[in-house]
Amino acid sequence: MLSIQHLTVRYPGAERDTLSDVCLELPEGELALVVGRTGSGKSTLLGSVNNLVPRFTAGRRVGRILLDGADVTLASPRELADRVGRVGQDPLAGFVTDTVEEELAYGMEQLGVAPERMRVRVEETLDLLGIAHLRSRALTTLSGGEQQRVAIGSVLTLQPRLLVLDEPTSALDPVAAEEVVALLRRLVHDLGTTVLVAEHRVERVVEACDRVVAVLPDGRVRDGAPADLLPEAGSVPPVLELGRRLGWAPVPLHVRDARRRAAGLRSRLGPPPADPPLPAPVADQGLDARGVLVRHGRQVAVAGVDLAVPRGQVCALVGRNGSGKSSLLWALHGAGPRQAGTVRVDGRPGRGQVALVPQTPADLLYLETVAEECADADEQAGLPAGSTLAALAELVPDVDPGQHPRDLSEGQKLALVLALQLAGSPPVVLLDEPTRGLDAAAKATLTRQVAELARRGHVVVLASHDVEFVARTCSRVVVLADGEVVGDGPVRDVLADSPLLATQVARVMSPLRYLTVAELLTAAGSPS
Amino acid sequence: MSRQTPAPQDLPVLDVGVGTVGVRLRGWSALVVAVASAVALALLLWPFWLPARSGAAADAPWLLALLLPLVVLLVLAQLTEHGLDSRTLAVLGVLSALNAALRPTLGAGTAGVESVFFTLVLAGRVFGPAFGFLLGCTSLFASALLTAGVGPWLPFQMVAAAWVGMGAGLLPRRARGRAELAWLVGYGVVSAYAFGLLMSLWSWPLVAQAAPGAPGPLDHLPGAPAAENLRRFAAYALITSTAGWDTGRAVTNTVALLLLGPAVLAVLRRAGRVR
Amino acid sequence: MPGTLRDRWSLARVPRSLHPAAWWGWSLGTAAAASQTTNPLLLVLLVAVVVAVVSLRRGDGPWASSFRLYLLLAVFLVVVRVLYRVLLGGGEGGAVLLPLPELPALWPGGLRLLGDVTSDAVLQGLQDGLRLGAVVVCVGAANALANPKRLLAAVPGALYEVGAVLVVAVTVFAQLADSVLRVRRARLLRATPAGRGVRHRHRVVRAVVVPVLTDALDRSLQLAASMDARGYGRQAGTSRGRRLVTGTLLVTSVVLLGYGAFAVLSAALPTWRWYPAEAAWAQLDPGLLVLLAGLAAAALGFRSAGRAVVRTRHRPDRMRAAEWTTLLSGLACFAVVQLVARGPEAGVLLPGVRAWPSLTPALVLAPVLALLPALLTPPPALTGAQLPRAAAGGLS
Known part of the structure; x- marks a missing residue:
């Protein structure tokens, strides 16, 4: 189907090749998962397939690309539109029109497909994606998962044999991501479409994929079975990690396989050692919010929530989209609306003592270099010059102060905003979906940073969908639903017993309440 | 599928230079823009050359309201004859939307078009005269579409804004830093008054149509010597807009360009060269 | 077309929205007719007809509610026109309605302010203002009746790119408005001590404009890539000839x-x-x-x-019988007025201010022609947002 031969790519002004001597053969009807660290060249590889790299991005590319045996090396992306369908990360940013039906028809209009055929294909695609009821809806009113399905549909109408997706689920919540992965699986199985998909959250796609293409830091690419290649790319789902560490062969990819293999382990091991009890809230110490009520018009987002978090504790807010996590964080900070309730920090009104890092941290950045941003924060907080820059260097050592903030990686941007927000050393730190767009390494760094904040006595509250991250990072979990607290307790109690929120290790080991690979390995006595 | 491994020296090489956002203004495009601008200006100045003839003065604004859009469309057709590359098209669309979206943000004291102006001047400067011309047209048309505000005033606003954008693109290319900012601020002031004058020129014959028999002192007198009408128009413009709105617009332009100019220029230039 | 006349009539009554060009043609025709006359009777008739057509045939899209603004604008224009005569003079004659002191000359050539307000001046202002207002109402009708997006979809091939720019602008606009809100909200997070003065204001505006602009331009890059990958781009190379x-x-x-x-x-x-x-x-x-x-x-x-x-x-809009009817009715309205203007009764179109205006049968025909779309076109297809209210007969 797709054959890439000796592909080497270098962008203008770059000092080294982003991809070097890549050879890849992708047979018809396969789903291949492309993995690699942020900035490793995943997007470059995907963009090369339909020649957006280098025709759109500029650069020098050596090598040959064959589609179904035809040499398309020099074709323009436009000529390949009906052979390679490409879907980006943020569906909304790629929409040209504003309603579902028009978006589906756009590509066909460009290629001059006859109106009658266009009509039929739009109808078929609507049914294939199960979105016929959304046909005349405005795209902005759709949920993230629906938007991504429309984006996939908008290239499917051109009936490409190969679909290329660049992190299609990274901006989605778990449920929406599940919908998208299920759709991909159906395309591969029912229509025989070949799919090439890049993804950070490997655990979402690994079950559906036939092979893994790993883009290595030096720009080379290897492909093979998931179990062999995922570790090399530095993104390993917990089940796989567990299997590798315990020497299981074949290494399980699914919870089901791992659970079968772990039967012996479950009978051999006792329950995990008890966690230290959560410290009881102390009066006039830490964050103390009572009766917080947030309404947007008639809709109640947060319905009278009480939340007390002592200093040094890391508390997670979990719950589906729209359950009020963000509204609660913004109300705690004081920048968002709050119709009733009090927020006190160390016994005093909370205003000015709370830092919040929003979902899209880049919204806070407006100067031209990292150093300027830091100097601005110093000035605002009345700190001696250079303090924030020093704090940033502690968080992430490899940031160049002269860089444009927008050119940083997601993890670096997050760290920068965190450093800026910590400039006045507020006792309470709130993080809204901090793991969005982070790769495994960046998440590990974030876990360390949060632990360090807690050690210094900050209160940390973070909202997240990522249960694996929560299990590694937090000591307490608060579950929100419909704006109310429906669960609150130590992380193990809340996550291990829930069918939805359980981590992969918890599912493998249930009813034993292990959460992370690390603690299980310690208990099993294998070197970690 | 058989796997063939060619010797690396036979491999095709695809070397693509960094593209730029912008539209060419040469050859036919330049000619059409020049001729159309001259014709449009001559038509806009009809109150000064129109002879006294019954009915002509009443018909002129309406005839113009039909012809001017056509002339604008002809120019747009020529400018996009080669096709816009996708990036230029996207930047045009996004900046047009931005002009419409920024209006309410910059808040009170910024009446209507001013925010459009300052981004228009900066974008014209960065992306060139033809882009400025297109952006002037599309910005005003987009915001008219979004507010369902398409009316007889629109073609005149579009032409005037297009000239403003084009003029910004024609400022000396070499100037950078303080000199550039000085040029832009100077141009911002001049274009604010020029835009106001053009709009007054449109409204004057409509609002101050000569009353038969006893024309008022500011009324347009069809067939009177150009100097006489010019005097009347100057008084009309001064009273209705130049002293008030236009000065406000000039001040807003100046302040916005001084405060935001360098930052926005940097952002636009960063977007103009793609990675 | 199968079936009897009755079948065909029923088919033609199936709710749908007309080709936007039909409404624009109709509205420009009526506007052109209105621009030819200062006869207040005719102008009022024309405005009444346009209002009737709009209230019967507009849909429930967001653009449909803009018509009220045009009516307000028309009233405003009439007032401005009269005030202009009162303040700056002109059209003297007739009875003095309101004696006001005259302010001294400010400008060489006898610019004066205020002075006696006469009936001629006021009536003159009213007549001209009414004409201006009527034209604005006619154009406003097209804004309310025609779906602006379908209009963009109907542009000829030569203007395709410009149409595409506008489609993108309309699409991105909603997202940008969100982005502006988000950034403004985010700005509250950055510990800015309350401040005053230019420097503070500078910081505030910059902190909103720069992220929104950067965000918008980054977005435009992704959009362009998506368009390229989906086949956007004109057939390469137009020939020299x-x-x-x-x-x-x-x-x-x-x-x-x-x-x-x-x-x-x-x-x-x-x-x-x-x-x-x-x-x-x-x-x-x-x-x-x-x-x-x-x-x-x-x-x-x-x-x-x-x-x-x-x-x-x-799903292109096509020009069908209803569309042609609409277009022709607007043009016919203009043609009738034009014929009268060239005939012996041309004076009726431009009555003086001293005599009561009158109408001729031909001039009554013009608004009647313009009313035809209200009866002969299918009702608008509603998108459903306001269906219950519209079904109850309340198109307010």
């Missing part, structure tokens, strides 16, 4: 239109009589022919410029 033809046609057309307008307005060319009669309708201004030639050149130029494009439309 084609460019020559297009350029020549466009320049010729601009020159002809400009000269034609000049010739028509200043009567520069001697009148040409095409029929042996003295009546005004038997004479033709050759300037009109020049204008027509310019229009023809423009049409050919558009065709030539759009030749290279191969694109199709999903």
